[in-house]
Structures are given as structure tokens and as C-alpha cells.
Amino acid sequence: MMNREEGATGLDQNDPEVRRGQEERLRKAWAAPAGWRYLSSVNNTEVGLWYVGTAMIFMLFAGVLALGMRVQLAVPENDFLSADLYSQFFTMHGTVMMFLFAIPIFESLSLILLPQLLGSRELPFPRVTAFAFWCFFVGGVFVCGSIFFGAGPKGGWFMYPPLTTQERFTPGYGPDIWLLGLSFIEIAALVAAVELIVGTLKCRAPGMRLNLMPLYAWYVLVVAGMILFAFPPLIAGDILFELERLFGWPFFDPSRGGDPILWQHLFWIFGHPEVYVIFLPAIALLAMVVPTFARRPIVGYSWVVLAAVGTGFISFGLWVHHMYTTGLPAISLGFFTAASEVVAIPTGVQIFVFLATCLAGRVIYSVPMLFAAGALAIFVIGGLTGVMVAMAPFDWQAHDSYFVVAHLHYVLIGGMLFPVVAGIHYYWPMIFGKTLSARAGWYAFWPMFIGFNIAFFPMHFSGLMGMPRRVWTYPEEMGVALPNLISTIGAFIFAAGFLIFVLDAVRPRKNQPYEKRNPWNAGTLEWLAEMPGEAWGVRSVPIIETRYPLWQQPNFIKDVSAGRFYLPDAEEGRRETIITSVLAAEPECVVRVPGPSHVPLVAAVLSGLVFIFATFHWWLLTGATAIAAGAVIIFWLWRGTAEIPEKPTKDVGLGLTLPLYRSGPASVGWWAMFITMFGDLTAFLSFLFGYYYFFTLHADFPPPGTEGPGVFWPSVAAGLFVATWLAVELSKRTNRSGRVTAARLLMAMAAVGALAAAGALLWGPHATGLDPVAHVYPATVWVIVIWVALHAAIGCVMLLYCLARSLAGRMTPDHDKDISNVTLYWHFTGLQALLAVATVSLFPLAV
Amino acid sequence: MHFFGRTPDTLWTLIAAPAIWAIHFLASYVAAAYACAPNADIFRDIGGVRVFIGIATVVSLVLIALFFYRAWRDWRRRTTGGDRGTRQDQEGFLEFATMLLASLSFLGVLLDATPALFIVDCR
Known part of the structure; x- marks a missing residue:
């Protein structure tokens, strides 16, 4: 193993003077701005x-x-x-x-x-x-x-x-x-x-x-x-x-x-994964809380990863289960029903992992654990009604009724709000150095838990009795007055519990002493935090060899704090x-x-x-x-x-x-560009989805007699895009090889090429007189070409920026992050341009 | 890095099986939606689509099984637990997680194919 007695400059880390100097410099570098400059933090x-x-x-x-x-x-x-x-x-x-x-x-x-x-x-x-x-x-x-x-x-x-x-x-x-x-x-x-x-x-x-x-x-x-x-x-x-x-x-x-249904598709392609976007992080908090209070590492780490990754994928195959009543063919509904049932497997795995961890460990009582247990109880009920409404025939009965309201609140409050409260209780000392009151936590939990069930359980029944969502009132004769009154009482009990939690969080705690370090005796790195905390994150960046370093790596906190990493x-x-x-x-x-x-x-x-x-x-x-x-x-x-x-x-x-x-894949900026452009590409593909959606479902897309944007101008645009794309790639390479002048010339040419490409792309639908207000076909063509043209314009600004950086000496052959990232941007833009041209000019009109 | 003649695992091999599930799911859905569009003739026969989904299902299941086998072949000979900071542990973890994800994806593909087994037209 490496010698941890020596610091960065060969200094003796055991010397308190050395450490004090380091800490002062770190503290100064990471200090939050004070006074009116605080908002610039x-x-x-x-x-x-x-x-x-x-x-x-x-x-x-x-x-x-x-x-x-x-x-x-x-x-x-x-x-x-x-x-x-x-x-x-x-x-x-x-x-x-x-x-x-x-x-x-x-x-x-x-x-x-x-x-x-x-x-x-x-x-x-x-x-x-x-x-x-x-x-x-x-x-x-x-x-x-x-x-x-x-x-x-x-x-x-x-x-x-x-x-x-x-x-x-x-x-x-x-x-x-x-x-x-x-x-x-x-x-x-x-x-x-x-x-x-x-x-x-x-x-x-x-x-x-x-x-x-x-x-x-x-x-x-x-x-x-x-x-x-x-x-x-x-x-x-x-x-x-x-x-x-x-x-x-x-x-x-x-x-x-x-077609109004297209909006429903786009919304729910977002909307269903969104449910898991909310639920998974909450489960993640529980995955940190449960091992700490079960006093052992999590049982089935790989199984949790399976659950997270599996749910992440399958959650994208569920969106139509919000659209069962839109008249889609039964076979389509069948696919989504099947996927909706499959997703219950990884979801269930996580719950069993937590239960197994509790059984295998020795659970100690704490407020975060209380909320975690409440979360699981509520979420399981929401999950079960989820399996019910995932089946199309049942959903046709329950759709847009209070049954769905009950289901989604069981899922979201059990699967999100309770775990978040557990997480806030758990992490409060890490952030503020002091714990929230355990007594107040207990007094907050029970009204929340009981009130929640009083509020939302009757909604299952008012829904099945026929109460629709989103109505501002209902007549006496519907017979749903009693469950509604009970729900209202429950909602206020729930709110009272939450208010106790909020009051405990915001009350002043001047006289409360700081906690000792790692107050819950947890095993993971975040509990290296000092109490009160320091802004520098970790005193020294440690070498990790285990999953629970604070439990499993000897002398860990001491070595980190002494700056031995x-x-x-x-x-x-x-x-x-x-x-x-x-x-x-x-x-x-x-x-x-x-x-x-x-x-x-x-x-x-x-x-x-x-x-x-x-x-x-x-x-x-x-x-x-x-x-x-x-x-x-x-x-x-x-x-x-x-x-x-x-x-x-x-x-x-x-x-x-x-x-x-x-620069390149070793730099974080390159990764950020890569990931951002993946999201950007997804948005573009959503427009293409819209285009092909209309084409598939509507006989008048494009309307008879339309010649579309033609083939000529889009082809010119495609050629210009490819030329620009190549020029950008070449400019990166020539710059890296030290031929700076050639690189600058290529950047300038590419900038002009980008604008010309955008112009040619826009000219096609303009020259053929496509009127976006008249029909959805021209509107969709316009939206696709404008999107790509806008990317070309932004790409032009980026190239001019690189050129200016090069001229100002802020970008050199050895320091080429700017052009390296811009080249990556152009890979994606070039791809989108080719897809756009192929779609609007060739398909379906020219083939 | 080459070691013991085993195949190195990455994040890409980890998500290969669920990605196959996703492609199978999307292909089945698009094929059926395309065949039934614009949902006017609800008694239209979709035999061709069902055969397509059948073939896609077999191909997907075989591919997923291969990814499972690839991970299992290396994993069964391991003695490490996957929870320490060595290259061996990292591989073992990725292999085991790949096996789990492949199992889930296998089941997912099977279940997602069942509607094509039972539903014969565009109703």
C-alpha cells in the first residue's frame, strides 16, 4: 500500500502545522461569498x-x-x-x-x-x-x-x-x-x-x-x-x-x-417514465437509510442494481396504459398491459431487498426508519392497485375516476413523500450538523400516516361508486358525500402531521449542540462530513476499496481528515x-x-x-x-x-x-456535450415520430397534390451539411496537428457553410409554398427543418466562438477543448440534418 | 485488459439485454399499429404481423440468452463476492447483474409477445 504519511508536496501530514496551513487554504478556496454577494454562490x-x-x-x-x-x-x-x-x-x-x-x-x-x-x-x-x-x-x-x-x-x-x-x-x-x-x-x-x-x-x-x-x-x-x-x-x-x-x-x-392523440403520446412517453423518475430516487434514499439502521450492508446489492436499471428500461414501455380509452387496437393495449405487469417484478425486488436487509440485520428504531416503514406500507397498496389498473378491462371501468386518484396518491406519497421525509430526517445532521427532533418526528409521522389513509383509502370507493376526477362538485344523490367528507377530514389530519415536520425543521436551534461526527454510525462516504460542516466536501479525496468504507476500511475517517489521501x-x-x-x-x-x-x-x-x-x-x-x-x-x-x-x-x-x-472523452465537458446532445437527439426523434405518426394514421398526410419541399433544395442542404461537418472535423484535426492557420480557415469556412446549409434547408419548403397554417403536413415539415436550421445557426456561433478563442490564444493545439466539443456537437447536428432531409424530401413523397 | 481469457464487461454489456427488450417491444408495437392504422377496419386480420412478432420474439430470446450465457460462463468460475475493490470483483458484479437483467428481459419479451399469440385482428 502507498505511504499515507506524506502529503502532496512531500510534507509530513502528521505535523499539525502543515495540516492547519492546508485547511486554511482549502477553507479560503471553498468559502461561500458573504453579504450581498451570497447569491453569487x-x-x-x-x-x-x-x-x-x-x-x-x-x-x-x-x-x-x-x-x-x-x-x-x-x-x-x-x-x-x-x-x-x-x-x-x-x-x-x-x-x-x-x-x-x-x-x-x-x-x-x-x-x-x-x-x-x-x-x-x-x-x-x-x-x-x-x-x-x-x-x-x-x-x-x-x-x-x-x-x-x-x-x-x-x-x-x-x-x-x-x-x-x-x-x-x-x-x-x-x-x-x-x-x-x-x-x-x-x-x-x-x-x-x-x-x-x-x-x-x-x-x-x-x-x-x-x-x-x-x-x-x-x-x-x-x-x-x-x-x-x-x-x-x-x-x-x-x-x-x-x-x-x-x-x-x-x-x-x-x-x-x-391529431390530439399525438399530444397524449408525447406527453405520456414523458409522463410514465416520470413516475419512476420520482419513485426511484425515493427508493434510493431508502437504500441508504435501511442498511444504516439494520446495522449491516444491504442484502442483494446486485439485485437493487437490477431493479433500478430494469425499471428504468421498462418504464418506457408503459406510456399507453394512460391511454387505454383512446380506441387503440386491443393488441396495442396488450403489449402495454404486459409491460405494465413486468415492471412489477423489479419494483417488488426492491421491497424484498429492504425486508431481507431488515431481517438479516438488527434493526434499531429511528424516525427515518419509521418513515421508511410507512412508505413501504403505503406504496405496496398503491403498487397493487397499479397492477389492477394496468389491466385494460379494469382500467376502462376505473379510468378518470377517483379510484385513479387514490392509486396515484398511494404510489406518490408512499413512493416519494414519505421516503423524502425519511431522507430529510436522515441527512439533516449531514447538512446542518444537528438532528431534527426524534419526538417531533414521531408526532409528525402518525398523523401523516393515519391521516393519509383516512384521506385516500375512501377514494377507492368513491371512485368505484362513480365519482369522476376533476369535478368541482357533485350532487347529493350520487351517494359519495360520506367518503368525500371522510377524505377531507383525513387530508387535514395529514396536513397537520406534515406541519409538525415543517415546524420542527424551521424552528431555531441555536442552543442545540452539534452532533458528533457520523451520528447514525453509517457506513457510506457522505458521513465523513464534519459537524458543523466544511464547504470543501472532503478533507482529502480518499481511495475506495469497499462499499461501506466507514465500516470496512480501517482508520478511514482519521486518514481522510488528516489529509492522507x-x-x-x-x-x-x-x-x-x-x-x-x-x-x-x-x-x-x-x-x-x-x-x-x-x-x-x-x-x-x-x-x-x-x-x-x-x-x-x-x-x-x-x-x-x-x-x-x-x-x-x-x-x-x-x-x-x-x-x-x-x-x-x-x-x-x-x-x-x-x-x-x-480534452476529448477524458474531459467532463466532452461528456456533458455528449449527454446533452443525446437528449437533443431524442427531442428531434420525437418530431420525426410525430411525422411518421401522422403518415401512418392519416390518409391525407401529405394531402393529395402536395409536392412537399421538393428534392432539389433539401439535397443541396444535405450536401452543405456534410461539407460543413467534414470541415469541422478537419479543423479539429489540423488544429491538433499544429497547423493553426489552416484550422482557423476551416472554422471560418464551416461557419459560412453552416449558415448556407440552414438557408438551403429552409428554402425548400419556402420555394414550394408550403403554408404551415393550412394543414398539419406543411406544419410538420416546417418544424423539422426549422429545428435543424436552428441547430446549424447555433453551430455557426460555436464555430465563430472557437475561431475567436484561437485568435485570442485561449485555444491552442494542446488545449483544444472548445473545438473538440464543438466537433461532437456537429456529429449530432450532421446526423439530424441527414435524417431530416431523408424524411421530408424522400419519404413518403419521392419513394 | 485481458485476463484469464475472459470477456471484459462494461455498462454497454450490462444494458444489452434490456435494450433488446426495448427494441422488441417497440418493433412489435409499431408493426401492429402500422398494420391496424387508421383503426377503421377493426376486423382486419393481422396474421403477417403476428408471424413477424413471433420471429422477432425468437430472435430476441436467443440474443438475450446469449448475453446471459456469456455472463454466466465467466461468473460461475468466480470465487470473489463482487463487493471488494478489485478488477475481479468489478467483473463479477457486472456479470451477475447482467444475468439478472437478462432474466428479467427474457421474461419481459415472453410476456410482451403473448398478445400476439391470442389477438388475431385489429379489434
Whole structure:
């Protein structure tokens, strides 16, 4: 084994003076900005907390809306809320709980936990994290605020057209606020997902091979991957939807060849995986809590990985079970019924793993364990009713009734809210150094558990008795008054329990002493945290040899704290962490993560304003803000990314020297681009799905006599795209080989080529007079070519940026991250261009 | 890295079996949807699609079984538990997880093929 007495510079780590100096430098490098500059903080410890806090506030807001609904439904023919306001209430309740609580709480908790769990100092893109948070904040406040002006969306959380696309059914800005506000938040969620995937794959402590990764990290990897494939179809759907609302492009209007069912497909291709996006991270929290209090490693680690990965895949084969009543052929329903039953297997495996761990260990009582047990009990009931509604014949009876309301709340509250409360109780000392009150936890749990069942169990019966969802009131004669009254009473008991939890969380704890380190005697890395915590993450980046290092590696906490592992110092006063390889976590390089900055905040506010102005059709302001936002982002990239270090390598201790600059697949930026473009490709494929969907189901797609965009101009565009693509690849290679002038020339040529390619692509449908308002065929062609042309335009800006970097000496043959990542972007854009041309020009018109 | 003549596992080999499930699922769904579109003639026979799904099912099951076999062949000779920080453990873990995922995917493909066994038209 390596000599752990020596630090990075060959200093004696046993010398308290040496350690004190290192700690001072680390503390200074990682210090959060004070005073009015506090909001410029980008460290995961601050941003993660704001994120969690904001998501919890949105959750309380949505909870109050739910109580309003329950008051309205307590007695028949009540007039506490008007029908209009009630519609806004249930739409906002669902929307806020899903988009502003369930997903962000997972991403934000992960942002706090992940670096600690992986033994890393920080995730690779802290400013991106801050950007995602501010986007979420701006979008969330905008969407929530609308209800105070009576302008809230009221089409239900899945916004089915044509109810929501046509002004005569839904006047006002409600659907636009929903669409634009949420698209913006979805982009923020995607951004955070990219950060989490790259973090899990590349920022693990040295030695933490895939088989040693904490289970939470496995779930983060799976769930972030799911977000990457689930959110883009919804964003694509949002774009189609908004184009119909703003400009009358008839994607969902049957009178002009459109099809409202397409929205349902796109929404649920997102919407069903979304359920597992919410559920899996909650299970992940339980996978951390249960072993700690069963006092043993988890039983069946591989089985949990099976469950996570298996569920991740199968969850994409379930979306039609929300659409059983849309008249699809029985064989289609059969496929989805089968997949819906299969997914019960991995879901059940996780529950049995937890039970087995408890049986094999010696369980000690604690509040997190109490909530974990409550979660499992509630979730199992929701899972069983899920197996019932997964069967089409039963679903036809229960569809759109309160039975479904009961089912989904059992799944989400058991599978998400209770585990989150367990997780917050469990991780509170890691974050704040003090525990929440065990007594208050007990007093919160029982009203929550009992109240929840009183509120939601009767809904199974009111649903089977015929009570439909989303009605603002019901007549006495329906006979559902009693179950509704019981539900309302239960809802308030539940809310009282939750209030106890919230009050305990926010009460001042000045006099409460700090906990000892690792207060639960847990075995995983995040409990290295000092009490009170330090902003640097880990004192030194450890070498991992086991799954529960605190239990299984001798002297572990002591060695980490004495700086006997990697990077015990911040000699240059920079924030640094180690990048490792994907499978074996072998050290590859040191990455310097950026410090505090207001730029993410400004960029997010400006981007948010673009969406807000677009909602109200203030086009000039929209355009101006879009340009400003773009300028700020370029400024951000120019100043803060791909920085050339002052020396090529750095001694990180234990005799290891690592490079400070790597481009290509060894750099985190390359991975982020790769993953982002996968999500981007998914959105593009969703448009193609729409195209072929219309073609398959509608005889008049394209309408008879249409010649489409022709073959000539699209072919020219394809040729130009290929030429540009080649020029970009060549410019990367010539630059790397040292022929800088040739590389610059190629970049300039490629930039021009990109614009020409975009122009040629747009010229096709223009020259043949395709009118997007007339019919869904021209509208779909336009949307596909505009999407690709926009990518070409952005690709042009990227190339000019690289050219400027090269001219400014910020990009050299040895330091070529910029062009390397832009080349990757062009691989994806080139592929999309070829697919787009093949679709719109050749198929179905020319073949 | 080459060791003991065994085949190295990666994240890609881990997700191969469920990816085959996904392709089989999508192909079956698209084929049936295409054959029945635009859902007007509900008594249309879908014999061709059923044969296609049958063939796709056999191919998928064989492929998944191969991935299972590949993992099992290496895994059965292992003595490590998969929970330590060695290359052997990493491989053993990936092999075992691959076997589990392949089993689930096998079952998934079988179940997803059953509607084609029973449903003969576009009703």
C-alpha cells in the first residue's frame, strides 16, 4: 500500500502545522461569498440548499391548494371555490407537485448528496447547477404566480388538446403560462440531469469501481438517464403545442389533418417514465437509510442494481396504459398491459431487498426508519392497485375516476413523500450538523400516516361508486358525500402531521449542540462530513476499496481528515477535484471547478424573461432578451470555461501526478456535450415520430397534390451539411496537428457553410409554398427543418466562438477543448440534418 | 485488459439485454399499429404481423440468452463476492447483474409477445 504519511508536496501530514496551513487554504478556496454577494454562490452546498428549500415551499403551496380542493368537495354542491378557480387549483396542484416539487427535490437532494457520496469535492459544473436552480426559481414563481391573477392554467396537469389549444374552450394565457413556464423548468431539469450523470460517471473517488458505487449513485445514474430520454419528447410536444396556440399551426387540430392523440403520446412517453423518475430516487434514499439502521450492508446489492436499471428500461414501455380509452387496437393495449405487469417484478425486488436487509440485520428504531416503514406500507397498496389498473378491462371501468386518484396518491406519497421525509430526517445532521427532533418526528409521522389513509383509502370507493376526477362538485344523490367528507377530514389530519415536520425543521436551534461526527454510525462516504460542516466536501479525496468504507476500511475517517489521501491542499487557491475513469475510477486528471459568480443568475433571469415575454406575445422584447441572454452565456463561456492552466500537471499526493487539462472523452465537458446532445437527439426523434405518426394514421398526410419541399433544395442542404461537418472535423484535426492557420480557415469556412446549409434547408419548403397554417403536413415539415436550421445557426456561433478563442490564444493545439466539443456537437447536428432531409424530401413523397 | 481469457464487461454489456427488450417491444408495437392504422377496419386480420412478432420474439430470446450465457460462463468460475475493490470483483458484479437483467428481459419479451399469440385482428 502507498505511504499515507506524506502529503502532496512531500510534507509530513502528521505535523499539525502543515495540516492547519492546508485547511486554511482549502477553507479560503471553498468559502461561500458573504453579504450581498451570497447569491453569487455556486457551491453545491449552498445551491443545493436553496434548491431543496424552494422545492419544499412550492410543495407547501401545492398542498394548500389540495386542502382548498378538499374543503370544496367536503359536502355536496359546495360553493367554497368556483368551478373556474377549482380547475385552476387542481391543475396547479398536479403541475406544481410534479414539476416543481417531485423532480426538483430529487435533483436538488442529489446535488447536495452526490459529491459527498462519491468522495468528490464538487460536481463538475457548479455554475451550471446554479443556472439550473435560478431557471427553476424564475419559472416556478412565474407559473405559481399566475393563479393569484386568476390567470392560472386549468386544463389539468396533462393539458389535453383540443380543450387547451382552442381559444373558445380555454380563453386567456393559462395554457401558455403552463407550456412556456414548464418548458423552461424542463430545460433546467435536463441541465441538472446532465450534471448528475457526468458527476456519477466521472467524479467518483479513485478506486470506487462501479460495483462499489453507493446505491444512491446507481439510482441517480438511472434516473438522470431516464430524464434525458423522457423530457425531450415533452419539450418537443410543448413546442408543437405552443406553435399551435401562438401561430395556428394545426398539429392537434383534426379539422386540418392534426391529431390530439399525438399530444397524449408525447406527453405520456414523458409522463410514465416520470413516475419512476420520482419513485426511484425515493427508493434510493431508502437504500441508504435501511442498511444504516439494520446495522449491516444491504442484502442483494446486485439485485437493487437490477431493479433500478430494469425499471428504468421498462418504464418506457408503459406510456399507453394512460391511454387505454383512446380506441387503440386491443393488441396495442396488450403489449402495454404486459409491460405494465413486468415492471412489477423489479419494483417488488426492491421491497424484498429492504425486508431481507431488515431481517438479516438488527434493526434499531429511528424516525427515518419509521418513515421508511410507512412508505413501504403505503406504496405496496398503491403498487397493487397499479397492477389492477394496468389491466385494460379494469382500467376502462376505473379510468378518470377517483379510484385513479387514490392509486396515484398511494404510489406518490408512499413512493416519494414519505421516503423524502425519511431522507430529510436522515441527512439533516449531514447538512446542518444537528438532528431534527426524534419526538417531533414521531408526532409528525402518525398523523401523516393515519391521516393519509383516512384521506385516500375512501377514494377507492368513491371512485368505484362513480365519482369522476376533476369535478368541482357533485350532487347529493350520487351517494359519495360520506367518503368525500371522510377524505377531507383525513387530508387535514395529514396536513397537520406534515406541519409538525415543517415546524420542527424551521424552528431555531441555536442552543442545540452539534452532533458528533457520523451520528447514525453509517457506513457510506457522505458521513465523513464534519459537524458543523466544511464547504470543501472532503478533507482529502480518499481511495475506495469497499462499499461501506466507514465500516470496512480501517482508520478511514482519521486518514481522510488528516489529509492522507489525494488533494489535501489548495496550493494555488483554486477549487479542485479529481476526475476518474467510468468503470474502474482510475484517476485521469484534476479539474478546476469555477467559484462564485453572478453570471448564472443573470443568464437564468434573462432566459426566463425570454419565455415570459413570449407568453404575452411581446415579440420585440422577446427577441431583445434572447440576444442579451445569448451574449451573457457567451461571456460566461469565454471567461469561465476551458481555461489553460498555468502548469500542465499537478502533484496530487501519494506520488501521483495528474494533468490539469484534458480534452476529448477524458474531459467532463466532452461528456456533458455528449449527454446533452443525446437528449437533443431524442427531442428531434420525437418530431420525426410525430411525422411518421401522422403518415401512418392519416390518409391525407401529405394531402393529395402536395409536392412537399421538393428534392432539389433539401439535397443541396444535405450536401452543405456534410461539407460543413467534414470541415469541422478537419479543423479539429489540423488544429491538433499544429497547423493553426489552416484550422482557423476551416472554422471560418464551416461557419459560412453552416449558415448556407440552414438557408438551403429552409428554402425548400419556402420555394414550394408550403403554408404551415393550412394543414398539419406543411406544419410538420416546417418544424423539422426549422429545428435543424436552428441547430446549424447555433453551430455557426460555436464555430465563430472557437475561431475567436484561437485568435485570442485561449485555444491552442494542446488545449483544444472548445473545438473538440464543438466537433461532437456537429456529429449530432450532421446526423439530424441527414435524417431530416431523408424524411421530408424522400419519404413518403419521392419513394 | 485481458485476463484469464475472459470477456471484459462494461455498462454497454450490462444494458444489452434490456435494450433488446426495448427494441422488441417497440418493433412489435409499431408493426401492429402500422398494420391496424387508421383503426377503421377493426376486423382486419393481422396474421403477417403476428408471424413477424413471433420471429422477432425468437430472435430476441436467443440474443438475450446469449448475453446471459456469456455472463454466466465467466461468473460461475468466480470465487470473489463482487463487493471488494478489485478488477475481479468489478467483473463479477457486472456479470451477475447482467444475468439478472437478462432474466428479467427474457421474461419481459415472453410476456410482451403473448398478445400476439391470442389477438388475431385489429379489434
